[in-house]
Amino acid sequence: MGIEKYNQDENSEYIYEPQILQKLDFSKSPAKFNPQISAAQPGEDWMVVRPLQRDDYNKGFLQLLSQLTSTGNISRKQFDERFTQMKNAGGYYVTVIEDKRISQIIGAATLTIEQKFIHNCSVRGRLEDVVVNDTYRGKQLGKLIVVTVSLLAQELGCYKMSLDCKDKLIKFYESLGYKLEPGNSNAMNMRFEEPS
Amino acid sequence: MGIEKYNQDENSEYIYEPQILQKLDFSKSPAKFNPQISAAQPGEDWMVVRPLQRDDYNKGFLQLLSQLTSTGNISRKQFDERFTQMKNAGGYYVTVIEDKRISQIIGAATLTIEQKFIHNCSVRGRLEDVVVNDTYRGKQLGKLIVVTVSLLAQELGCYKMSLDCKDKLIKFYESLGYKLEPGNSNAMNMRFEEPS
Numbered sequence: 001m002g003i004e005k006y007n008q009d010e011n012s013e014y015i016y017e018p019q020i021l022q023k024l025d026f027s028k029s030p031a032k033f034n035p036q037i038s039a040a041q042p043g044e045d046w047m048v049v050r051p052l053q054r055d056d057y058n059k060g061f062l063q064l065l066s067q068l069t070s071t072g073n074i075s076r077k078q079f080d081e082r083f084t085q086m087k088n089a090g091g092y093y094v095t096v097i098e099d100k101r102i103s104q105i106i107g108a109a110t111l112t113i114e115q116k117f118i119h120n121c122s123v124r125g126r127l128e129d130v131v132v133n134d135t136y137r138g139k140q141l142g143k144l145i146v147v148t149v150s151l152l153a154q155e156l157g158c159y160k161m162s163l164d165c166k167d168k169l170i171k172f173y174e175s176l177g178y179k180l181e182p183g184n185s186n187a188m189n190m191r192f193e194e195p196s
Numbered sequence: 197m198g199i200e201k202y203n204q205d206e207n208s209e210y211i212y213e214p215q216i217l218q219k220l221d222f223s224k225s226p227a228k229f230n231p232q233i234s235a236a237q238p239g240e241d242w243m244v245v246r247p248l249q250r251d252d253y254n255k256g257f258l259q260l261l262s263q264l265t266s267t268g269n270i271s272r273k274q275f276d277e278r279f280t281q282m283k284n285a286g287g288y289y290v291t292v293i294e295d296k297r298i299s300q301i302i303g304a305a306t307l308t309i310e311q312k313f314i315h316n317c318s319v320r321g322r323l324e325d326v327v328v329n330d331t332y333r334g335k336q337l338g339k340l341i342v343v344t345v346s347l348l349a350q351e352l353g354c355y356k357m358s359l360d361c362k363d364k365l366i367k368f369y370e371s372l373g374y375k376l377e378p379g380n381s382n383a384m385n386m387r388f389e390e391p392s
Binding site for chain 1: 257258261264265266267268269270274275277278281282285286287288290308310311312313314315316317322324325346349350354355356357358359360361362363364365366369370372373374375376377379380381382383384385386387388389
């Protein structure tokens with residue numbers, strides 16, 4: 001079977017409903033864009049901001065992720081299973097930017113939604129796995145993808161959105177509205193094995 | 197209907213299968229216990245470490261959480277819906293310590309499992325909503341519940357376990373094996389509204 005079993009409809013299947021991205025109000029973000037762009041109007045007619053699709057396996061999504069960290073050698077079957085698991089679980093808002101001229105993913109970020117009992121059974125968002133193709137400088141892609149999923153978290157009712165980052169990225173995220181909260185901004189990790 | 201609709205079997209329903217807690221090997225943790233205890237042998241015969249159950253709504257689980265942060269006024273129906281949503285989504289390892297003499301929850305911590313594409317479609321753990329009843333001093337409850345869910349993350353195949361914490365808790369978590377990674381230990385937040 002392999003790739004052949006995926007017909008056009010299955011390939012274009014989204015991991016979440018794309019309509020929600022069209023109604024995000026970028027004027028609510030403290031981020032400054034120049035020129036002003038948004039998920040609905042990303043600034044170039046060959047660029048689109050949308051949820052991950054099954055066919056992004058064939059559009060360089062994993063190759064882009066591998067610029068961020070190791071991905072290993074993920075087969076179509078593995079990708080497809082994880083896509084299905086994430087979609088069934090709900091709460092995985094994997095979001096990408098595609099260059100439609102060449103059918104390649106050039107930016108990605110994931111919002112995960114964590115269900116809580118606290119705060120009246122609220123939900124919390126997390127920003128994960130942000131990466132942009134650095135040959136597209138000057139297109140504000142990093143800002144565009146992060147603000148998109150941050151506004152999405154708000155739209156979905158999160159009481160807060162959280163991220164962990166390296167020192168060199170603090171200023172970037174501060175410009176988008178994220179804060180290091182005094183006395184409460186420590187990200188700690190325990191690592192169990194070398195990632196593959 | 198209300199509470200009456202929950203029969204004994206439904207009330208004792210676990211949010212995840214409890215057997216896995218019995219096989220956690222506490223000698224793998226760098227945490228030092230004195231005396232040595234574990235999830236299977238928590239040190240007192242009236243104490244049990246187990247997954248959250250539906251009936252914990254009636255055993256002070258939410259009252260305990262409210263010692264950590266605001267919970268709002270959660271009805272039985274809301275609790276039940278969130279319990280079901282978490283169980284259906286998978287990945288919510290809400291774990292508690294009960295004092296069986298008084299049928300009250302005296303400690304809690306949650307491991308959430310986040311599915312990834314990176315690292316060969318791996319999974320990452322997060323430690324959330326840790327709270328212990330501080331009238332049980334000297335029972336090592338904080339250490340017990342955190343080590344339990346940390347070993348659980350490893351058992352479930354996570355490549356790492358992460359947490360965000362206040363400055364005053366850094367030493368405690370370091371003693372359990374968590375590290376502030378140099379240059380990469382910043383937890384940032386964007387808050388959207390006052391939590392209820």
